[in-house]
Amino acid sequence: MDMHEFWGVIEAARLAATADKPFAQALTDELGTRTQSGILGYQERFDEVHGAVYRWDMWAAAYLIGDGCSDDSFMDFRAGLIALGRDWYGKAATCPDSLAEHPSVINAAHAQSGQAIFDEDANYAASYAFERLTGDDHAFYQAWDIYTAPREECGRGDDAMGEDFDFKDPAEMQRRLPRLSALYLRNATH
Numbered sequence: 001m002d003m004h005e006f007w008g009v010i011e012a013a014r015l016a017a018t019a020d021k022p023f024a025q026a027l028t029d030e031l032g033t034r035t036q037s038g039i040l041g042y043q044e045r046f047d048e049v050h051g052a053v054y055r056w057d058m059w060a061a062a063y064l065i066g067d068g069c070s071d072d073s074f075m076d077f078r079a080g081l082i083a084l085g086r087d088w089y090g091k092a093a094t095c096p097d098s099l100a101e102h103p104s105v106i107n108a109a110h111a112q113s114g115q116a117i118f119d120e121d122a123n124y125a126a127s128y129a130f131e132r133l134t135g136d137d138h139a140f141y142q143a144w145d146i147y148t149a150p151r152e153e154c155g156r157g158d159d160a161m162g163e164d165f166d167f168k169d170p171a172e173m174q175r176r177l178p179r180l181s182a183l184y185l186r187n188a189t190h
Contacts, residue, residue: 001041006049007086009042013125014085023083024121031129039133039140040147043126050078050123053093056162060177061096063167064184065105067114080119100179109183 001009013027021029031039054074062069062077069077081089084102091098099105099117108116121128130140165172174181 001038001045003045003049006042006045010082010085014083022119022121024119024125027083027122027125028128028132031125032132034129036130036133036143039126039130040143043144044147046082046126049082049089050075053078053081053089054161056164057176058092058096059161060165060167060173061092061099061180062117064173064177064180065099065108065114065116066118067184069167073118075123076118076120079122080117083119083122084117097177097179100177100183105180106183 009030010027013023013030016026016030017023018026031042034042058078058081059069059074062074066073066077081092084092088099088102102116104116108114127137127140130143131137134140165176167173170181170185173185
């Protein structure tokens with residue numbers, strides 16, 4: 001699956017999502033129409049875009065939006081960022097502070113809710129869809145091991161994450177993410 005097709009899958013799921021059918025469920029349904037190979041190709045692209053925003057500045061944005069952000073929560077944030085679609089993903093990847101313009105981030109800040117963007121289930125849509133096709137909840141992981149075996153693991157060093165900084169330092173957060181800080185730090189107890 002190429003990137004154009006990957007983002008097409010994301011957009012189809014976004015269009016199918018409703019109040020009664022969250023994005024991750026719509027994504028699982030969309031992937032469930034694909035072949036096993038197609039689902040594995042989707043996961044490969046998902047991992048690529050998910051990994052591309054594994055950076056300190058993005059983690060800082062997640063920290064502000066989520067009122068704190070663990071390793072696992074940062075995975076969920078990046079999945080939710082993908083769920084926002086190609087345009088918002090691109091904006092945020094270029095400048096995480098641009099998320100201060102997203103309606104759900106603005107609404108969450110005013111409601112003092114840390115729920116904006118984070119989407120744990122979107123991380124597992126491919127495995128859920130694979131299970132629907134095979135009836136086996138372990139089949140995806142077995143197929144994924146075979147699919148990725150010929151590929152060399154390219155480890156990301158710490159330098160790929162950019163410059164580390166203290167998320168608990170309000171002055172540093174305001175300097176690096178001024179718009180998100182304006183939304184989230186005014187009433188925060190970081």
